Structure formats: C-alpha cells, structure tokens
Amino acid sequence: MNYISTRNASLKVSGAEAIVGGIAPDGGLYVPEVIPEVTAKEREALAEMDYPARAAFIIGKYLPELKDELLSWCEKAYSRFDGDPAPLVKIEDNFYLLELWHGPTHAFKDMALTLLPYLLTGSKRVLKRTDRTLILVATSGDTGKAALEGFRDVDGTDCIVFYPSGGVSELQQLQMQTQKGGNVYVSAIEGNFDDAQSAVKKIFTDDSVRNNLASLGYNLSSANSINWGRLVPQIAYYFSAYADLVSSGEIEDGDKVAFSVPTGNFGNILACYYAMRMGLPVERLVCASNDNNVLTDFFDTGIYDVHREFYKTISPSMDILVSSNFERLLFEVSGRDDELTARRMNELKENGKYVVSDGELAKLSELFFADYASDEITKETIGGFFEDTGYILDPHSAVAVSAADAYVGSDEIPIVTVCTASPYKFVGSVLEAIGESVPKSAIKALVKLENETALPLPESLKELETLEKRFTGVVGRDGIEGVVMKYAKERA
Numbered sequence: 381m382n383y384i385s386t387r388n389a390s391l392k393v394s395g396a397e398a399i400v401g402g403i404a405p406d407g408g409l410y411v412p413e414v415i416p417e418v419t420a421k422e423r424e425a426l427a428e429m430d431y432p433a434r435a436a437f438i439i440g441k442y443l444p445e446l447k448d449e450l451l452s453w454c455e456k457a458y459s460r461f462d463g464d465p466a467p468l469v470k471i472e473d474n475f476y477l478l479e480l481w482h483g484p485t486h487a488f489k490d491m492a493l494t495l496l497p498y499l500l501t502g503s504k505r506v507l508k509r510t511d512r513t514l515i516l517v518a519t520s521g522d523t524g525k526a527a528l529e530g531f532r533d534v535d536g537t538d539c540i541v542f543y544p545s546g547g548v549s550e551l552q553q554l555q556m557q558t559q560k561g562g563n564v565y566v567s568a569i570e571g572n573f574d575d576a577q578s579a580v581k582k583i584f585t586d587d588s589v590r591n592n593l594a595s596l597g598y599n600l601s602s603a604n605s606i607n608w609g610r611l612v613p614q615i616a617y618y619f620s621a622y623a624d625l626v627s628s629g630e631i632e633d634g635d636k637v638a639f640s641v642p643t644g645n646f647g648n649i650l651a652c653y654y655a656m657r658m659g660l661p662v663e664r665l666v667c668a669s670n671d672n673n674v675l676t677d678f679f680d681t682g683i684y685d686v687h688r689e690f691y692k693t694i695s696p697s698m699d700i701l702v703s704s705n706f707e708r709l710l711f712e713v714s715g716r717d718d719e720l721t722a723r724r725m726n727e728l729k730e731n732g733k734y735v736v737s738d739g740e741l742a743k744l745s746e747l748f749f750a751d752y753a754s755d756e757i758t759k760e761t762i763g764g765f766f767e768d769t770g771y772i773l774d775p776h777s778a779v780a781v782s783a784a785d786a787y788v789g790s791d792e793i794p795i796v797t798v799c800t801a802s803p804y805k806f807v808g809s810v811l812e813a814i815g816e817s818v819p820k821s822a823i824k825a826l827v828k829l830e831n832e833t834a835l836p837l838p839e840s841l842k843e844l845e846t847l848e849k850r851f852t853g854v855v856g857r858d859g860i861e862g863v864v865m866k867y868a869k870e871r872a
C-alpha cells in the first residue's frame with residue numbers, strides 16, 4: 381500500500397517510509413492512497429479477539445509490509461497497560477465511556493506511543509536503514525511523556541520533547557522533568573503549544589538542519605499525530621469499542637453508533653473518521669472542544685480562523701488553535717484535491733485563515749456535530765456526573781461528555797464518549813470540580829482524590845515527587861534548533 385502527501389498526491393511512499401519520515405518533504409501529511417475496507421464478516425470476527433489481536437488486524441490493513449510481526453508487537457505494547465487497554469463502561473442505556481487511559485502514562489497517547497517504537501524500528505529494518513532516528517515532539521502535555529516512555533532506551537532512537545512553559549498541568553510537567561532513560565531530552569519552550577508545534581514543524585522542513593543532522597548520522601522523525609504510525613493504532617480502538625458493544629448485546633452488528641471525542645490536534649477524532657471510511661457504522665462524530673473553540677466555529681461557518689484569543693484552560697492537552705490533522709480531513713472532503721489543500725494550508729500559514737465551500741461544509745455537517753465547553757461547564761459536568769453516577773471524569777473527558785449530552789438530546793442513538801486521561805493527571809481541577817479544597821502538595825492532592833473517589837491511584841504518579849528532576853530548562857522559540865543540534869553533536 382502506498383501513501384501520498386496531502387499537498388502533492390503524485391508523491392508516493394510506502395508505509396514504512398511514511399513512518400520513518402513522519403511528515404512529507406513538502407510539509408504535507410501522509411495519507412493512504414486507498415482506504416482499506418473491513419467487511420461485516422471481518423468486523424464480526426473482531427468480537428472474538430482480544431485487544432492486541434484486534435489492533436494487529438486493523439493496523440495490518442494499512443501496513444502489510446509489517447504484518448508478520450504486528451501481533452507480537454501489539455501483545456508486547458499492550459501488556460504495559462493495566463488490564464484491558466480499551467475497556468468500555470456502560471453508564472446507562474445508549475451511553476458509554478471508552479476508557480483509553482490505562483497505559484503507562486495515564487493518557488490515551490499511550491494507545492499509539494507504546495506501539496510506535498516497534499512500528500518505527502520495524503520500518504527501518506524493512507528499509508535497511510541504519511541511521512539513528514531522532515524523534516522530535518511538540519507536546520501540549522500528554523504526547524511528550526508517552527513518547528518519552530515509549531522510546532526510552534529503544535536502540536537506534538533518541539527522543540527530544542518540547543512543551544509550552546506554564547502550559548501543562550503540574551503532574552504532566554513533573555512526569556516529563558523526571559523522565560528516565562539515556563536517549564531522552566526535555567525542554568520547556570516559551571510560548572504556547574501552537575508556537576512549539578510550528579517551531580518543531582519548521583525544523584522538519586528545514587533542509588539545512590536535516591543535512592547537518594544527517595552528517596551526524598541522524599534522521600528526523602515525529603511522534604506527533606502528524607506521523608501516520610501514530611494515527612493508525614488509534615483507528616483500532618473504535619473498532620474495538622464497536623465489537624464490545626456487539627458482543628455484550630448492547631447493539632446488533634450493523635447498528636449505527638456515535639462517538640464523542642475531546643479534540644485538540646484532531647488526531648483522535650480523525651482516527652474515528654478513518655474507521656468510518658473503512659466500514660465502521662458511525663452515525664456522527666462529535667467534535668468536542670474547550671474555550672479554544674476554533675473547530676466549533678469552523679463547523680458552524682466553514683471558516684477556519686486562528687485570529688482569536690488563546691485560552692489556558694483546565695483541559696490543557698486541548699489548548700490548540702492550529703489542529704495539524706485537520707489538513708487530512710480537508711484533503712478528504714475536498715475530494716482529495718492536493719493543490720487546493722496546499723493552497724489552504726498556505727493561506728493558514730500566511731493569513732491565519734481559510735474558507736471551505738458551501739458544498740464541503742454541507743458534507744462535513746452531515747458527519748460531524750461540534751460543540752464546546754467552557755471551564756465552568758467542564759467543572760459542572762465533572763461534579764454533576766460524579767454526583768449522579770459515582771464516576772469521576774478528567775476535564776478532557778468531561779468536555780466530551782458535555783458535547784455528547786448536547787448532541788444526544790432526545791435521540792435514541794447509542795453514543796460512546798472517548799475518555800482520554802486519568803483524572804489524577806489533572807487532580808487540582810478535578811478536586812475543585814467536586815467541591816473539595818486542593819492541598820498544595822501534589823501527592824497530598826492525589827491521595828485526597830483517591831479517598832474521595834475510591835479510584836485506585838497509580839503508583840507511577842504517587843512516586844513522582846520523590847524522583848530527581850532531570851530536565852528543568854526553558855528555551856526561547858528560536859532555541860529549538862540549538863537544543864537539537866547540541867544534543868545530536870554530543871551523542872555523535
């Protein structure tokens with residue numbers, strides 16, 4: 381199977397090349413030339429499989445060159461989870477939660493980033509590449525830690541992470557600052573996530589940086605969801621959730637369901653879109669945002685406009701105005717028009733804005749429902765849900781529950797809300813939301829939340845305060861290149 385760039389459909393590479401490269405040389409994103417199908421019979425067979433087998437089956441459709449090893453990689457990656465990697469929780473009839481935060485770093489990024497190192501090193505073997513791979517990550521908080529944990533001490537790889545200074549939760553920052561491993565580096569960067577992401581993207585398309593790194597034996601790649609290898613494992617859990625609904629008798633195979641997804645960089649919800657295109661019976665995709673509601677406005681008006689205030693919210697992993705993966709959706713909805721997509725992305729870069737046609741907007745409106753929740757509504761949702769059901773949501777998941785409520789109205793359609801983080805990662809906001817005071821010490825706060833909710837507190841979060849802080853530096857926006865070159869030179 382070939383992959384093409386969203387900005388140049390005649391540029392074709394294999395899946396292995398797409399994963400090793402991360403982003404296309406023209407700045408576009410790789411998409412499969414043909415979207416593979418899952419037949420009704422195959423879908424039914426998934427119900428009999430465990431999670432690693434389901435994931436290997438779905439991923440194998442996209443990466444046939446890695447097929448032989450996929451199952452053993454999925455088994456290894458998902459053995460790092462605490463029990464079922466993607467359990468479905470029934471709250472009431474037609475209302476379900478898909479918990480994706482049982483991995484080593486307690487956010488859904490683990491679903492892909494425990495597996496990506498296998499996909500990457502396997503792809504390098506297929507391509508007979510012996511250079512070191514330098515993974516550059518811009519993170520709004522969760523990707524960074526998950527990438528560091530995934531690539532830690534993996535042969536032939538290094539991982540450097542940049543997170544917005546003051547833009548992540550205290551626990552997220554502690555997780556990254558205390559990261560162990562001999563092939564990792566972390567730095568805060570001045571500015572917000574969009575600044576970090578665009579500075580990292582700039583390095584990817586800068587030939588002189590690439591050449592300098594190549595002379596030191598390094599090839600650049602990405603663990604952000606711009607990398608197809610990061611996105612494809614995420615398609616699997618939508619099929620898995622559906623299979624669980626069928627096998628528990630909640631729905632019959634073929635029934636349509638809706639998914640509500642807390643959205644930032646548009647990777648998670650885009651994976652749901654691809655699942656639908658592959659044949660998963662999806663009625664609607666609910667795109668849930670926080671106050672940084674550029675996507676809600678887009679789905680209302682067809683205008684993507686980043687000229688607006690940037691808010692720091694209590695769901696910081698979604699504090700994003702330039703959603704990278706939206707480019708892939710735009711490419712699809714334009715009828716795979718690479719020139720038009722390139723032009724729009726250029727407009728976005730130059731003027732911070734682009735507009736889609738009425739026809740495109742009408743198509744999108746049939747598929748997507750968009751809504752957003754302010755911090756106040758998010759907290760009310762956490763508090764109300766806890767009171768009504770005893771279930772404690774993290775702020776990101778609560779944003780999606782709020783949007784799911786807005787969508788469902790009086791409808792009878794089953795809806796699955798995707799839960800993306802453990803409430804412990806955002807312990808301060810969660811305690812406030814359930815009307816509790818917040819102890820100053822992070823550990824005391826964690827223990828308090830455990831006492832209030834009876835949700836088991838993960839050991840790896842509890843021990844954070846006792847670990848050495850290895851990475852406490854901050855660089856300016858123009859400092860990324862310097863950090864990367866210094867790291868590479870020291871190791872070369």
Ligand SMILES: *Cc1c(COP(=O)(O)O)cnc(C)c1O
Pocket residue numbers: 487488489521522523605642643644645646647648649697698776777800801
């Ligand atoms: C990354 C993240 C999101 C947003 O996911 P995207 O794929 O970037 O849209 C939502 N919630 C949490 C907890 C996250 O870490």
